[in-house]
Amino acid sequence: MEEKNNLTAERSLEIITEQIARNRKDVSRSVGISLYVAGLCTMATAIVIGLGFYFTPNGLFYLLYIALPFIIWGISRYVKRNETPAPSSFIGTMVKKTWITFAIFAIAFFVFANLFDILMLHTESLEVYSRMVIRPFPIILLLMGMCVTITGYILKSRWLVWCGIIGGLGGFFWESFGVTSTLFSRFAASLDNYCGVTQGLVPGIIIALFAFVGLTLPGMMLKRQKQ
Amino acid sequence: MFQPLDPLLHSELRLAIMSLLIGADEAEFPYIKEQTGATAGNLSVQIDKLSAAGYIEVEKTFKSKRPCTLCRITPQGRQAFVQYVEALKSYLEVK
Numbered sequence: 001m002e003e004k005n006n007l008t009a010e011r012s013l014e015i016i017t018e019q020i021a022r023n024r025k026d027v028s029r030s031v032g033i034s035l036y037v038a039g040l041c042t043m044a045t046a047i048v049i050g051l052g053f054y055f056t057p058n059g060l061f062y063l064l065y066i067a068l069p070f071i072i073w074g075i076s077r078y079v080k081r082n083e084t085p086a087p088s089s090f091i092g093t094m095v096k097k098t099w100i101t102f103a104i105f106a107i108a109f110f111v112f113a114n115l116f117d118i119l120m121l122h123t124e125s126l127e128v129y130s131r132m133v134i135r136p137f138p139i140i141l142l143l144m145g146m147c148v149t150i151t152g153y154i155l156k157s158r159w160l161v162w163c164g165i166i167g168g169l170g171g172f173f174w175e176s177f178g179v180t181s182t183l184f185s186r187f188a189a190s191l192d193n194y195c196g197v198t199q200g201l202v203p204g205i206i207i208a209l210f211a212f213v214g215l216t217l218p219g220m221m222l223k224r225q226k227q
Numbered sequence: 228m229f230q231p232l233d234p235l236l237h238s239e240l241r242l243a244i245m246s247l248l249i250g251a252d253e254a255e256f257p258y259i260k261e262q263t264g265a266t267a268g269n270l271s272v273q274i275d276k277l278s279a280a281g282y283i284e285v286e287k288t289f290k291s292k293r294p295c296t297l298c299r300i301t302p303q304g305r306q307a308f309v310q311y312v313e314a315l316k317s318y319l320e321v322k
Binding site: 009010018087088090091093 | 232237238239246247249250251253254258262312315318319
């Protein structure tokens with residue numbers, strides 16, 4: 001771009017529009033990479049935890065979820081190491097704050113739900129526990145879907161909006177109404193024998209599935225669309 | 228009636244720099260160079276002109292031991308940009 005002073009009004013307007021659109025594109029690309037990485041990490045972690053539960057009745061696998069935000073952050077930074085950093089802008093800040101809000105709510109709820117469940121398990125009868133137990137995943141999936149949808153609106157990406165709605169609401173209903181438990185009870189010889197599996201493996205599969213729909217897929221599309 | 232256009236902003240490269248900075252808190256020199264496609268020398272001259280007019284401020288700093296030039300728009304520059312867009316509207320409305 002060279003210095004030209006004989007600009008027409010249309011050309012001036014075109015330059016302004018172009019530069020603003022470039023900024024949105026840069027933020028979208030950066031968000032696309034982050035969503036893609038977050039989706040793949042979540043899927044991998046969920047599957048590892050699910051399989052861990054399946055093969056060894058060890059609750060320690062669950063702790064991997066606490067490490068997940070750090071794993072995502074580290075890998076995202078590594079993937080973006082060679083990219084010219086996009087300047088912080090109003091759009092970028094809005095997206096960032098949306099996801100920081102999600103992280104605060106999701107981590108706090110996850111910790112609270114687990115502490116509550118552990119306390120109930122050790123103080124109440126199994127019958128009371130089964131009625132009072134808080135399942136964190138439906139809520140976390142719902143929060144995730146909301147954040148993906150809001151990000152989609154900010155970045156004007158229809159893909160993100162729809163993936164957020166399908167991923168969030170789908171994951172929430174699927175998990176909270178025990179669709180998977182029903183399927184297991186129908187297809188498994190005895191639900192009692194599969195109780196441990198339903199508690200451990202299935203949430204992992206559901207999280208992996210909806211992380212793909214809500215994070216990996218829109219991230220992939222955003223990356224491809226904005227290149 | 229046409230409103231006068233600010234001659235400092237009525238240049239392709241300077242307008243591109245201002246349009247980039249209007250939506251960002253601050254931007255690094257390599258980023259502006261990449262986005263505008265200008266040469267480093269030309270960009271540097273235009274940034275100096277905008278800086279001298281008080282439209283942008285330039286901060287020379289270091290980022291992991293490497294020199295880094297940060298540009299950000301000033302309130303005066305923001306106001307000039309808004310006035311420029313308003314003036315531009317009067318041209319487009321007549322057409």
